[in-house]
Amino acid sequence: MELKEKVLSMAKEAKAASQILAVAKTDAKNKALAEIAKGLKENMSALLEANAKDVAYAREKGLSKALIDRLTLTEARIEGMIHNLHEVISLPDPVGSIVKMWQRPNGLKVGRMRIPLGVIAMVYEARPDATVEAAALCLKAGNSVILRGGSEAINSNLCLGEIMTKALITAGLPEKAIQVVPITDRKVVLELLKLEGVIDLIIPRGGEGLIRFVTENSKIPVLKHYKGVCHVYVDDKADLKMAEEICFNAKVQRPGVCNAMETMLVHEAVAKSFLPVMLKRFVEAGVEIRGCEKTCQIFPQARPATEADWPAEYLDLILAVKIVANMDEAIEHIAKYGSNHTETIITEDYSRAWRFLEKVDASVVLVNASTRFNDGNQLGLGSEIGISTSKLHAYGPMGLEELTTTKFIVFGQGQIRT
């Protein structure tokens, strides 16, 4: 069979499975998730062996240390995957819940019932833990999923695929509800992106290049974020000690992730009191400072920022710092250079807090809290399959509910339209 036909056939099997899964009971879905957890435990050595092959090959190919780290499975990481599966089991099933119900003047009772989206294709990097995480969330929300992870993880992913297929069968659910693409050829992705009407949603996760490629070539709706250029604006009405703790956390706690702060904006009235202390602490933590002209005057250790620094997503211990005349300048800067991801204001001023919340266009806007909270788990969605910075369907972290839609249900007593 040709590649094109193979991909189409996988997608059609996923579609057929999704129709059964859509009306599956929560108990059956939870049973499958528990069986996956059990399978991971029982097949740990086989899984580590498959992963070792992938890692050896990745080393041969000269992959970066960071990529190899993400690819590598350990006993502890597999235990983490098992733990996450049990968390998904404990989350409420969104499918079938009726989110609203109202009555019309003619007596019709109208409601909106949550239903799955159908078939989701995940295109992501070589991270075997993401394979199970994505599969678990799609399954719980009643969707079939086609998993196309980075080719470097192929042996790990195929092993995980087998474990998940067995779990589905044991739980009496369609085995094609979770499918790992067994082909490493990159053309697979292009073929997946053409299947409008069979696949309902594409979720790409990974570098900006991959995400642009998927968006530009897809005939199917795509939920994604390109990058996270997140700001913290320190207002002159801020509690400066609080500002210091939040900014430090936002930059340093985990610099390599999309919700880390990349640029700090500081009101000029507090720049002289705030920046020397704050930036010294950053430098001691190994953060390189790239400052605007005024910042460099106050803190000469800073390297002068260039235009390229303002839209930069460093994902590293580097921070751009800019002094602004007021909150409006901060909001304008964010509108120009931000990525609609996560924006924070630190202020004790009531009106400014609300104005910032309302005016700033980002998937998560915070007052007096770290940008690092833009995360489905941290915000209380349970678990997330990704963060969307596109506004259609979902804006922000996507949990189980965001993997569903609603249909209208109408209870009549013979009503006709006049």
Added chain:
Amino acid sequence: MELKEKVLSMAKEAKAASQILAVAKTDAKNKALAEIAKGLKENMSALLEANAKDVAYAREKGLSKALIDRLTLTEARIEGMIHNLHEVISLPDPVGSIVKMWQRPNGLKVGRMRIPLGVIAMVYEARPDATVEAAALCLKAGNSVILRGGSEAINSNLCLGEIMTKALITAGLPEKAIQVVPITDRKVVLELLKLEGVIDLIIPRGGEGLIRFVTENSKIPVLKHYKGVCHVYVDDKADLKMAEEICFNAKVQRPGVCNAMETMLVHEAVAKSFLPVMLKRFVEAGVEIRGCEKTCQIFPQARPATEADWPAEYLDLILAVKIVANMDEAIEHIAKYGSNHTETIITEDYSRAWRFLEKVDASVVLVNASTRFNDGNQLGLGSEIGISTSKLHAYGPMGLEELTTTKFIVFGQGQIRT
């Protein structure tokens, strides 16, 4: 300026306007809507004159009677448009409302606030009433709109565009928030569809050909329905008198619309008692019956249906009729030939009613009510900009809320992530 540049420049102006409109007060938006209504009243003769030009040209071009009817404005129709504007004024403003709010264990208060989508492009047929309807809904939901109606309506639409621009200025809102594309060249549509990142959503309305063209060429999310192949299933546990009234209403009350019934499915146990009466009534109302083999045996006046009849959207006084062995066969038929638009069951059986509601995949599923209720106004959304049969973002009629999204807002007291 070249066409491409003109379209891009319109879209960028729409984007800039949308940022101001996004935080505009409800009062200002309602004022603009009231000013449009006033403008329609005051410029009625100019509008009728512009429309007469369009109609004369359409006649010359030999457009069908149905198309000319949709294109034609009368005083009564303009009064209808004015009435609709006042209805939109009376609807609650979705923007800024906080739809949920919860607290995290660390004290963070997390909510979801409704915000506009941004810039919406409408691509639709030559219907001047749709121009004002779409503009009103987009404006109330805080979105800029670019209106690209069928070229035959260009004089009417330009006249309406002027009235709406003046209304925006009077209300102190950005005049580029509503723009009528002044170019009739069809290439405009292709250019609009490329502007990912500037235009946020495309809504095509019209024939299946137009909608397929838009979907296939768009880089921007599209909300649409291709067609409405709607079924009524008459169960053997139905109240047959109720079934008769509903089926008659669903087919005959307005056969040319997407939520009219196209196929009637009848349980074999009641076919002999139900069909002769029902089909006689249809025939008397001028409906042509295309029946399955068994239907033709019971009602010899029926013309034998062919395979082409089952997926057909007649939009006319034609009805396909099929006798099924049970509800499961009806559900399978709907899954195979339906268009995810509107599906109704007539039954007094409690379990079957729920099973039909849960298993049938359509944007609106009804029990004991006419398919004709799939309409934003009828279901209580106030007014609608269209019906979506795609599941992403909106499934079913799209009112003001469906023209918005939500962002997360977070109120902290200094929380950092540990």
